[in-house]
Amino acid sequence: MSSSNLLSPLPADTDVTLDGSVSTAPTTPDGSLGFSPVTDDFSGNSTVRARLNGRPLSTTLFDTTTRTPPVRNICCVGAGYVGGPTSAVIALHNPHIRVTVVDKDPKRIRRWNSEHPPIYEPGLNDILRIARDGAKECSFPSEPTKSPLGGSEVNSDISTSSSDCDSQCEGHRSETTTIGARPPNLFFTTEVAKCISEADIVLIAVNTPTKYRGNGAGSATDMTAFEAVTAVVAQHARPGATIVEKSTVPCRTAQFVQDTLALHRPNVHFEVLSNPEFLAAGTAIKDLLNADRILIGSNATPTGQRASAALASVYESWIPRERIITTNVFSSELAKLVANSMLAQRISSINSIAAVCEATGADVDEVAKAIGADPRIGSKFLKAGIGFGGSCFKKDVLSLAYLAESLRLPEVAEYWRGVIMMNEFARDRFSARVVRCLNNTLVGKKLTVLGYAFKKDTNDTRESPAVEIIRILAEEGPREIAIYDPCCVPIQMEEEISRFLGPDMLRSNGGPVVVYADAYEACNAADALLITTEFDEFKTSTISTTADPVPSPSVVQAKAGPADPRPFKSLEPTESDFLALHAYMVKSSTNTTLALPEKDPFNRFNPMPDCSEDCPDCQLQKLTGVAGYGASQGHISKGRLDWRKIHYHMRKPHWLFDGRRVVDISTMEKLGFRVESVGRQGR
Numbered sequence: 001m002s003s004s005n006l007l008s009p010l011p012a013d014t015d016v017t018l019d020g021s022v023s024t025a026p027t028t029p030d031g032s033l034g035f036s037p038v039t040d041d042f043s044g045n046s047t048v049r050a051r052l053n054g055r056p057l058s059t060t061l062f063d064t065t066t067r068t069p070p071v072r073n074i075c076c077v078g079a080g081y082v083g084g085p086t087s088a089v090i091a092l093h094n095p096h097i098r099v100t101v102v103d104k105d106p107k108r109i110r111r112w113n114s115e116h117p118p119i120y121e122p123g124l125n126d127i128l129r130i131a132r133d134g135a136k137e138c139s140f141p142s143e144p145t146k147s148p149l150g151g152s153e154v155n156s157d158i159s160t161s162s163s164d165c166d167s168q169c170e171g172h173r174s175e176t177t178t179i180g181a182r183p184p185n186l187f188f189t190t191e192v193a194k195c196i197s198e199a200d201i202v203l204i205a206v207n208t209p210t211k212y213r214g215n216g217a218g219s220a221t222d223m224t225a226f227e228a229v230t231a232v233v234a235q236h237a238r239p240g241a242t243i244v245e246k247s248t249v250p251c252r253t254a255q256f257v258q259d260t261l262a263l264h265r266p267n268v269h270f271e272v273l274s275n276p277e278f279l280a281a282g283t284a285i286k287d288l289l290n291a292d293r294i295l296i297g298s299n300a301t302p303t304g305q306r307a308s309a310a311l312a313s314v315y316e317s318w319i320p321r322e323r324i325i326t327t328n329v330f331s332s333e334l335a336k337l338v339a340n341s342m343l344a345q346r347i348s349s350i351n352s353i354a355a356v357c358e359a360t361g362a363d364v365d366e367v368a369k370a371i372g373a374d375p376r377i378g379s380k381f382l383k384a385g386i387g388f389g390g391s392c393f394k395k396d397v398l399s400l401a402y403l404a405e406s407l408r409l410p411e412v413a414e415y416w417r418g419v420i421m422m423n424e425f426a427r428d429r430f431s432a433r434v435v436r437c438l439n440n441t442l443v444g445k446k447l448t449v450l451g452y453a454f455k456k457d458t459n460d461t462r463e464s465p466a467v468e469i470i471r472i473l474a475e476e477g478p479r480e481i482a483i484y485d486p487c488c489v490p491i492q493m494e495e496e497i498s499r500f501l502g503p504d505m506l507r508s509n510g511g512p513v514v515v516y517a518d519a520y521e522a523c524n525a526a527d528a529l530l531i532t533t534e535f536d537e538f539k540t541s542t543i544s545t546t547a548d549p550v551p552s553p554s555v556v557q558a559k560a561g562p563a564d565p566r567p568f569k570s571l572e573p574t575e576s577d578f579l580a581l582h583a584y585m586v587k588s589s590t591n592t593t594l595a596l597p598e599k600d601p602f603n604r605f606n607p608m609p610d611c612s613e614d615c616p617d618c619q620l621q622k623l624t625g626v627a628g629y630g631a632s633q634g635h636i637s638k639g640r641l642d643w644r645k646i647h648y649h650m651r652k653p654h655w656l657f658d659g660r661r662v663v664d665i666s667t668m669e670k671l672g673f674r675v676e677s678v679g680r681q682g683r
């Protein structure tokens with residue numbers, strides 16, 4: 001494909017062939033194939049044939065000798081948790097590529113084009129300010145300065161240094177580093193078809209939840225959004241474009257995509273790749289910037305390999321080549337489901353052992369430490385608790401189980417369903433323990449649930465075990481179920497509880513649930529406290545019955561924030577180097593008069609676009625009067641709870657049920673709490 005075609009996109013309805021001439025290939029009208037990638041054709045034949053035009057998935061009609069064309073334009077369909085941050089990082093590290101994120105939801109797109117994006121992830125805003133808004137040239141000392149705390153001080157040094165001497169002089173070159181200006185290369189829009197038609201690579205990153213009705217309900221993947229996007233891509237993608245599955249999809253979905261393309265555009269060549277995402281909520285930017293692996297599945301044909309190499313080149317802008325794993329397309333699809341299923345399985349495994357510990361006197365944390373020291377097992381993902389939540393683990397384990405059932409492998413399906421069963425067992429065992437300890441009646445009692453999000457440092461509540469625990473406790477008729485979460489916004493929690501558990505659950509409608517913005521008010525006069533999310537705020541505070549131990553150097557460093565990343569590894573700093581320095585400067589700055597988004601120690605950022613009238617973050621700020629309260633600022637720790645104060649204002653006998661193993665049991669018992677902990681024998 002000639003580069004001039006790549007740079008000057010044609011209208012959405014114009015087809016251009018690889019050699020640049022206009023194609024006569026027809027574009028079919030809207031339509032759906034009604035395909036189920038899981039239940040369709042599982043004959044197990046190694047040569048898979050495209051059913052619609054008889055062409056094998058890997059067949060090419062094209063000259064395979066030409067070099068991989070450079071990628072100049074990427075379109076990501078789906079501006080959600082995955083599409084937004086992934087595209088932002090791709091754009092940050094590839095300033096020569098135009099990255100456009102498209103979504104059918106205009107409200108979501110408006111928010112991406114504003115000061116308050118629809119999701120909060122630490123570090124995301126700084127990346128948007130560079131890639132979406134364009135950035136100014138800036139310079140800074142190449143070595144750490146003596147006064148790391150003086151953000152503005154260093155800033156003034158920079159301007160003196162860059163304006164007072166010739167940038168080519170010897171002294172300047174060794175003391176000052178300059179990072180160039182860049183125009184915006186990240187865009188958010190609802191013009192789905194147009195942007196697809198302009199792209200060399202189309203990433204599909206739409207939601208693929210569990211089906212909630214019909215065949216396979218509660219287990220199979222709901223491919224509605226993915227199928228709809230595939231049809232649009234098939235009609236509008238430019239010939240020769242590479243279509244990438246970024247969504248988590250059932251194994252063999254690539255065949256469906258290829259079939260759809262062939263149906264709509266026979267005789268036009270497209271490559272289909274699988275490139276699943278492994279980021280976790282709350283650490284998305286860190287995970288993307290330092291990905292331990294990038295997985296790309298492709299056809300084994302020369303064109304498949306070329307497409308894979310082109311996508312790999314995008315990641316190679318910041319990920320070392322050796323971390324990019326290439327496989328066949330179905331292996332890649334399956335690997336994503338297996339990665340999540342194995343992580344979920346580890347949690348269920350340790351939670352099954354927690355039940356054994358509770359019955360025997362062994363301690364699950366001690367067992368986890370002992371087994372985790374074996375490098376063949378490893379120590380991660382062995383924290384026992386009330387079970388995993390989140391939008392991915394349950395749905396992906398169920399999708400794998402459904403796949404196995406579709407392949408007539410009921411034993412495999414049953415094995416993986418056991419992971420979900422154990423997860424529910426962990427959660428329900430905890431609620432049952434609370435009720436049992438409280439004399440099997442909650443009538444007239446106040447219980448306080450600490451933590452509503454599915455994991456710490458996020459306000460994401462999808463599939464949070466706390467929700468089901470609240471439902472079970474409410475059935476026992478307590479006087480009050482108080483809820484406090486350091487990260488979630490109370491009015492949003494109330495809205496969710498009303499939606500998931502019914503409006504009658506709320507105190508305002510006569511129910512037992514009251515949501516608090518203050519932990520101490522939530523715990524006041526409580527009969528029992530339940531820790532349901534592993535927030536650091538809930539850990540035993542240093543205000544204890546014993547003197548504080550001398551903190552270790554690593555603890556001192558952790559409190560001080562990130563270290564100065566200078567001098568950088570390479571002479572030409574990367575955008576990641578800049579962000580690391582920026583984070584260090586902002587964290588070290590003592591200037592608290594600046595609102596967080598305005599903190600710009602190097603004067604690199606342009607003004608951010610305004611929010612629209614319907615921005616929920618702005619509305620929330622107006623309502624609460626607190627700037628930065630809510631998702632836009634993310635989680636700003638309020639510090640650890642003062643457990644002594646909480647104990648003083650609670651009712652006897654001071655029950656504390658630790659569902660996440662976060663408190664120090666002996667300290668809490670010395671304070672007077674009656675502690676019941678997951679994975680430890682109770683009274």
Ligand SMILES: NC(=O)c1ccc[n+]([C@@H]2O[C@H](COP(=O)([O-])OP(=O)(O)OC[C@H]3O[C@@H](n4cnc5c(N)ncnc54)[C@H](O)[C@@H]3O)[C@@H](O)[C@H]2O)c1
Nearest residue numbers: 078079080081082103104105205206207208225247248277
């Ligand atoms: N959330 C995570 O942490 C995570 C991590 C790894 C992988 N995944 C996978 O990535 C995929 C996306 O997940 P997500 O969390 O980003 O979902 P999401 O719900 O946050 O975002 C999906 C977006 O797609 C848009 N969309 C749906 N249909 C569309 C259409 N026809 N045209 C244009 N836009 C459309 C929606 O409006 C929405 O904004 C899923 O398959 C998920 O399993 C998610």
Ligand SMILES: O=c1ccn([C@@H]2O[C@H](COP(=O)(O)OP(=O)(O)O[C@H]3O[C@H](CO)[C@@H](O)[C@H](O)[C@H]3O)[C@@H](O)[C@H]2O)c(=O)[nH]1
Nearest residue numbers: 277278279280281381382383385387388389390392454455
């Ligand atoms: O030892 C542990 C570790 C985690 N959890 C719980 O497990 C859940 C999931 O945690 P985590 O994996 O950190 O968060 P997710 O954002 O759900 O990320 C998972 O799901 C994503 C979506 O597919 C993947 O991309 C990530 O790699 C995968 O970690 C949370 O409820 C945690 O409390 C435990 O109970 N014990």
